[in-house]
Amino acid sequence: MTGATKYLLLATGLAAFILLGLAQAIFGPVLPVYAKSFGLQISSVGWLLSLFWGGCLAAVIAVYIFPSHLGPKWGLALAALGTALLALMHSWALVLLGGALFGAGYGVIAAVYNPRVLSAFGPRGPAMMSLLNAIFTLGAIAAPQIFLIFDRDPTLTFWLFTGFAGLILAVTTVMGDTRVEAQAETGVLRIDWPILGFAALGIGIESSLVGLGPTALVIAGQSEEQATGLLSLFFIAYLIARLSLVFIANLVPAFLLYITAMTLTGALAAGILLGGDPALLFPLMGFGCGFFFYGAYLTGLMRMGSSTRVSAIMLGAGLCGAIVLPILVTQALGFLGPKGFFIILASLTSALLVAALWAAPRLLRRKSL
Template sequence: MKKLIRTHAALLFAGVATFVVMGAGQSLYGPALPAFSRLFGVTVAEAGVLVSAHWVGCFIGVGFMYLRGAAITPRHALALMAVGAGGVAALAGWGLTLVAAVIFGIGYGMSTAVFNPRVLRAFGDRGPSMLSLLNATFGLGAIAAPLVFVALGSDPRWSFGMTSLFCALIWLGAGSAGDQTLLPAGVVRPFRPHWGILTFGAVAIGLEACLIGLGPTALIAAGVAETRAAELLSAFFVVFLLSRTALIFTAHLIPSFALLTGAMAVATFSAFGAALLSPEVFFVALGAATGLFFPGYYVTASRKMGEDIRVPPTIIAGGLVGGIFAPLAVAPMMAGLGEVGFFWVLGGVTSAMTVIAVLALPRMQS
């Protein structure tokens, strides 16, 4: 394992650093929505379109990877992330800020589709564990960013500006990571779309997008102060990080779809706990389930859909469908859902998905 790490050190460094910044950038939208609402004179629901704009950009980036994945390097992705985050920080108008969020999302989507398959393939049998390590580092940035946002006076100019700067710094050191190929060696299993797992991925990533992007707003609706909501989002990501860190040591031992099924069950318990008992405590607990969604989905889909270069972008695009449309559906409903209505909706969706996942378990694990 040490030899593999030395061999792929450049890939691992660039991937870890990029995922830290990706976590920071995505987690900033949630606590920043009230600030964007005030700065641009839009409602909080309208400000929530920024979250979907980010995910639309991700979908476009993944589309580029599907068409031209072999030609895309980490530096392409990082350059777009730097430009997009800088554009959001500029606050040059509501329309231009939405465009900048799309550009940031394009780089974000490319980064996901560049690094995940490279790491999964480079580390062989330990690929699922290293994939969990890579995605766990997302949590480091996601924990820090809301706290930094509050410390900087809840001003999106400073927080998104710092995100842009870090992307530029990683770009400087990411050149040799582009030497890692996306193409597998030897015989390639054909491309076989699997609509069942893609549907699970769309729902799981949609839930993640709503929790990260709209969760702080839901907490505020339940009576939590804005600064406290940002702190709770950081605590959510602490639990998120712990669950993904545990996978570094266990992912190769647990069937990936069983992991996704268990995560849905935990999310159901936590969502109803937030609705019935304590939004603060159980919102944080939801981080444990959310941290398991993507690794369980990605590894299952990779096993089901083959090794063709089109497979990783397709897997990620499946998740992005949920990431785009779930916030668009939920954000306009927030005002009419009541104090904890967001969590009732979440619990209803996750309980239904848990039942379906249990029934599908034998077929998904074969």
């Protein structure tokens, strides 16, 4: 790989990961608007979030099966097509298709840029890959603000995303070949089911907070504008958590961070149920969410090995949680009153905390026996 190609890979990767951050944070504010525009219940529009993550999961599987055929251009093209359909708002069916295609683009981008940047920069690869995942949060912080600037108009917002994806795609056309060989497999793969479960539920909670949190805040009495602004504050706390990993990752076991994050998130949800101010407590949940993926993912790699197959399995488990849990939450919201989301959140985090404490002696050991 030439020097120019290497740095174009990094530059387009940084821009693409900002797009991923925009994607993750936009559905929370936009779901109530889609519900009003198409005359749907929240339980119905919640399918958009699950189809987005379903497209992402399908793309991750496809990249794993065809690692040399799907690259950055495919991911950006799918993202541009998906956001264009979301912007058109021609029908609810096309909006759902747009969400699935946008998710597929998200999955390809996430699956191909990380290993390619890691390989391209040699000893500096881990630092460059960390930079990609940190800048992701900038897009997540910006998305709600862009939505407010456009007066909560999904059409203008998603056309901007389409233009941004198209611009990055245009730059990748002058980039050389960035493909790397898949990491070789050695030994017998032993699945550690408990850590897969913790990964699925942890990322499912994160997806629910991001995708449904603003809607839950509106149901609890916040205005839609306030809820959108609180999501930006949530992602600022999320960014602080991600950046803190640079300093504490080598000092604190990954699964202990998962337990701490679950404890904090559950305590904040309980605080809202006991009368605490959601405008203060909801953004702080972003700090706990910032550790969910790292805590489960790294524990899985340490337990089962750091091969490509294990990485794909851990990512797939998290995506399964991101697909299923928001749908289950939306189906239950209508039966639990104005703070129903936080009842579900407090109950689920409490149950997970008990399970995590029970599993901790085994999962804190490095290798599966």
